[in-house]
Amino acid sequence: MRAQKDWFKDRGYPHFSNKTPLSVRKSIERYITNQKKVSHHSFFPLIFKEIKQRRYKLSDFDGEERRSHKKVKNGKVVSNTKIREILYATHIDAHLYSYYTQQIITPKYEAYLKRNPLLSNSITAYRQIETDDKLKYKNNVHFAKDVFDEIKRRQNCVALVLDIENFFPSLNHKKLKLAWAKILGHKTLPKDHFNLFKATTRFSYVKLKDLKTKNGHFDEKELSKLKKDGKHTFFNNIKDLINSDVIIHKNQKKDTDKNLMGIPQGLPISALLANIYMLDFDKSVINELSIKQNVFYRRYSDDIVMICKENQIKLIEDFVEEEMIKNKLTVSLEKTEKTLFKLNKGRLQSYKIEKEGSLKENLPLNYLGFEFYGYQTLIKSKNLAKFYREMKETVKRKHKRVEIIKEKHLIDEAPLFKRKIYRLFSFKGEQSRMLPAKRTVFINGKAKTEYFERKFRGNYLRYAYRASDDLEAPEIKRQLRNHWKILQKTLKKYDFSNVRKDS
Numbered sequence: 001m002r003a004q005k006d007w008f009k010d011r012g013y014p015h016f017s018n019k020t021p022l023s024v025r026k027s028i029e030r031y032i033t034n035q036k037k038v039s040h041h042s043f044f045p046l047i048f049k050e051i052k053q054r055r056y057k058l059s060d061f062d063g064e065e066r067r068s069h070k071k072v073k074n075g076k077v078v079s080n081t082k083i084r085e086i087l088y089a090t091h092i093d094a095h096l097y098s099y100y101t102q103q104i105i106t107p108k109y110e111a112y113l114k115r116n117p118l119l120s121n122s123i124t125a126y127r128q129i130e131t132d133d134k135l136k137y138k139n140n141v142h143f144a145k146d147v148f149d150e151i152k153r154r155q156n157c158v159a160l161v162l163d164i165e166n167f168f169p170s171l172n173h174k175k176l177k178l179a180w181a182k183i184l185g186h187k188t189l190p191k192d193h194f195n196l197f198k199a200t201t202r203f204s205y206v207k208l209k210d211l212k213t214k215n216g217h218f219d220e221k222e223l224s225k226l227k228k229d230g231k232h233t234f235f236n237n238i239k240d241l242i243n244s245d246v247i248i249h250k251n252q253k254k255d256t257d258k259n260l261m262g263i264p265q266g267l268p269i270s271a272l273l274a275n276i277y278m279l280d281f282d283k284s285v286i287n288e289l290s291i292k293q294n295v296f297y298r299r300y301s302d303d304i305v306m307i308c309k310e311n312q313i314k315l316i317e318d319f320v321e322e323e324m325i326k327n328k329l330t331v332s333l334e335k336t337e338k339t340l341f342k343l344n345k346g347r348l349q350s351y352k353i354e355k356e357g358s359l360k361e362n363l364p365l366n367y368l369g370f371e372f373y374g375y376q377t378l379i380k381s382k383n384l385a386k387f388y389r390e391m392k393e394t395v396k397r398k399h400k401r402v403e404i405i406k407e408k409h410l411i412d413e414a415p416l417f418k419r420k421i422y423r424l425f426s427f428k429g430e431q432s433r434m435l436p437a438k439r440t441v442f443i444n445g446k447a448k449t450e451y452f453e454r455k456f457r458g459n460y461l462r463y464a465y466r467a468s469d470d471l472e473a474p475e476i477k478r479q480l481r482n483h484w485k486i487l488q489k490t491l492k493k494y495d496f497s498n499v500r501k502d503s
Contacts, residue, residue, distance in 0.1 A: 005102055005128065007095065007098040007099040007101070007102045007103060008022075008025050008028070008029075008095060008098070009094070009095075009098065010022060011091055011094060013088070014223070014232050014233055014234055015044070015047060015088075015089075015090040015091060015233060015234070016044045016045065016047075016090050016206075016233060016234060016235060016238060016241055017044055017090040017091055017092050017093075017233065017238075018091065018230075018231050018232055018233055019091055019232045020091045020092065020095065028092065028095055029099075032095060032096045032099045032100075033099070035190070035191070035192040036192075038096065038100075038192040038195060038196075039191040039192045039194075039195050040195070041096065041195060043089075043093050043199040043203075044089070044090040044092075044093055044238065045203075045204045045205050045206050045241075045248050046087040046088060046089055046203055046204070046205040046206070046264055046266075046267075047087065047088055047205065047206055047207075047208050047211075048085065048086070048087050048205040048206065048207045048208060048249070049085075049086050049087075049088075049207075049208040049209075050083050050084065050085060050086070051083070051084040051086055052081050052082070052083055052084075053081065053082040053083075053084065054069060054080070054081050069081075084265070085169070085265060086265060086266040087203070087205055087264035087265065087266045087267065088266045088267070089267055089268075093199070094267070094268055096196070097196070097267050097268040097269040098268040098269075100192075100193070100196060100269065101268050101269045101272050105180075105183065105184070105269075105272060105276075106272060108183050108184055108185070109183050109272065109275070109276060110127075112183055112279075116283075116286070118286050118290060118291070119282055119283060119286050122282060122285075122286060122290070122297050122298055122299060123275060123278075123282055123299055124138075124143045124298055124299065124300045125271065125275070125299070125300040125301040125303075126271035126272060126274075126275060126301065127275075140300070140368040140369060141368075141466070141467045141470045141471060142470065143298065143300060143368060144367055144368040144369070144370050144372075144471070145470060145471050146298065147159070147296075147298055147305055147307070147367055147372075148367075148370075148372050148377060148471070150296050150307055151307060151341050151348075151365075151372070151374070152348060152374075154296075154307060154341075155341065155342070155343055155348060156310075156341065156342045156343065157307050157308065157309065157310075157340075157341055158307070158308055158309070158310050158312075158313060158338060158339065158340050158341070158353070159305060159306070159307050159337075159338075159339045159341065159365045159367075160304075160305065160306045160307075160308065160313065160316060160317075160336055160337070160338055161303065161304070161305050161336065161337040161339075161365070161366070161367060162303075162304040162305075162306070162320060162331050162333075162336050163302060163303060163304070163331070163332065163335060163336075164302040164304070164324070164329050164330070164331055165329075165330045165331065165332055166262075166330075167274065167301070167302035167329070168262060168263055168264070168265040168270060168274060169253055169261070169262035169263075169265075170255075170261060170262060170328070170329055170330065171261060171262055171263050171273070171274065171277050171328075171329075172255065172259075172261055172277075172327075172328035173201045173259065173260060173261060174259075175277065175327065175328060176197075176201070176263070176273060176276070176277050177189060177197055179276045179277055179279060179280070180193065180197065180273070180276055181193075183276055183279075196269065200263045200264065200267065200269060200270070200273065201251070201260060201262075201263060202250070202251060202260065203250075203251050203263075203264055204248050204249060204250045204251070205248070205249050205250075205251075205264075206241070206246055206247070206248055206249070207247075207249070210246050210247060211234055211246065227442055228442045228445050228447075229442070229445065230441070230442050230443065230444075251264075255328065261328075271301070274301065274302075275301075277327075278299065278327070280326075280327060281323050281324070281326075281327050281329075282299060284323050285297050285306075285319075285320075285323070288319060289306070289308075289316065289319060293308070293312060293315070294308075295307065295308045295312065295316065296308070300368060303367075303368070304320075304331075305367060310340065313338065317333050317336070320333075321333060334355075337352075337365070337366065338352070338353035339351065339352060339353065339363070339364070339365040340352075340353055340359060341365075341374050347374070347375045348374035348375055349361065349362065349373070349374050349375065350362060350363060350364050350365060350372065350373045350374045351363070364378075366380060369383055370467075370471070376473065376475045377471050377473040377475065377476065378473070378475060378476060378479055379464060379467070379476055379479055384479060384480075387425075387460050388483075388486060390425075391424075391425040391486070391487060391490060392490050394421065394424065394425070395421065395487075395490050395491060395493075395494065396494070398416055398417075398421070399416075399494040399495070399496070402414045402415075402416060402494075402495075402496060403495075413497035414496070414497055415496060415497050415498040416491070416494075416496040416498060416499060418491075418498070418499075421487070421491075422487075423456070423459065424459050425459065425460075425483070425487055426459075426461070426483065426484055426487055427461055427483070427484065429456075429458065429459040429461065429462070430458055430459065430461050430462045430465060431458060431462070432455065432456060432457050432458045432462070433455075433456050434453040434454070434455055434456070435453065435454055435455075435456045436451070436453060437451075437452055437453065437454040438450060438451045438452070439452070461480060461483065464476055464477075464479075464480055465477060465480075
């Protein structure tokens with residue numbers, strides 16, 4: 001049974017306003033459904049953090065191509081790490097964004113798309129799209145399958161994967177405002193929506209690292225004192241933040257005309273606004289390429305895939321570049337992945353089209369976390385490497401804790417509690433289940449511990465096994481057949497008293 005999204009969510013992170021438990025839902029709902037109050041609502045600063053994604057990519061080193069975590073840029077060797085800038089809102093602000101996204105704007109956006117099924121089918125990210133059996137909503141596995149099935153159907157074709165540069169930070173505010181109003185059926189934004197527009201375009205933020213005031217760490221003593229007063233916040237109130245030494249930054253990203261641009265990535269409303277912004281581009285592609293040229297088009301946020309004939313590549317690249325300019329965005333055509341598929345001895349085979357036009361056999365199409373070779377589908381190798389890296393780092397971290405316990409209590413042996421390790425990194429954690437949990441809250445300065453059950457939704461292997469079934473790709477399960485051996489080998493590297501060593 002598919003579950004409907006609820007706009008109300010009890011978020012666990014500390015911020016500049018207090019947490020909002022389920023008990024205050026009705027009062028929050030009364031506030032955010034009052035358009036007059038929303039029109040005058042003062043939004044708190046966001047918190048800014050960076051998520052670093054280590055990448056192992058094919059890079060050019062003085063004419064020699066090899067896979068590395070580094071690359072040469074402007075004559076210097078630099079890291080391949082991709083940095084994503086995430087900004088997240090206080091609890092009350094996040095509720096406001098969620099309510100307007102799910103209850104007000106999304107229904108109008110979906111109604112707009114329903115008028116054009118071809119357009120609706122082409123936009124896949126951040127939407128609740130039912131599966132054919134109406135039992136659940138589609139995810140990236142289903143969207144990848146649609147693309148791979150289309151390639152199998154066409155056989156002799158080319159898949160182009162294009163990426164928009166700095167998507168969220170590059171959105172033009174004037175265009176976004178007009179597109180937002182159009183979806184609502186207005187010429188200009190109503191006052192309550194205009195206040196949300198201002199909050200997502202003229203936002204202010206505090207860097208998370210600036211809140212770590214004790215030698216690069218949070219002031220746990222101060223946070224604990226606030227918790228005892230029933231406040232899960234960094235400051236007692238917003239005035240304390242303003243009067244502190246913490247710098248409050250403002251959005252200062254500007255386009256070539258020196259106008260502010262971009263919206264924060266990480267707000268509950270950001271993904272929907274990005275989809276609304278791209279509507280003109282989506283319609284142009286459908287009308288000019290899909291209908292007139294029989295080009296297959298799918299857009300998952302800023303990841304665009306088009307399937308066409310080999311002689312249509314230049315036509316598509318020129319069209320996309322022109323439309324991106326109209327929409328105040330940039331697509332890097334040099335980074336466009338071009339994968340040719342054709343039958344080779346009765347088997348569909350993939351070929352990477354190089355810049356000079358030469359072909360490299362058996363290099364796959366990378367799309368939504370999968371590698372498609374034509375004759376087989378595999379999980380993207382870097383995602384698999386990340387799974388094993390997390391496994392090894394978790395075991396190493398637990399070993400450090402065991403060593404501290406041994407030193408503290410002057411004991412020779414200490415066991416590893418393997419149940420959680422197995423649940424996270426082996427087939428034993430494939431099934432979802434309810435797990436015991438607890439939370440401690442302070443009421444009038446006194447600690448009160450509540451015991452409850454939380455749902456464990458399964459681990460990465462659950463996702464992989466399901467993807468294998470949905471994609472009809474048993475080779476994915478073969479990719480993971482050695483995970484138990486790798487886990488046991490990792491455990492044996494460390495001195496845990498309850499891990500059997502080979503004699």
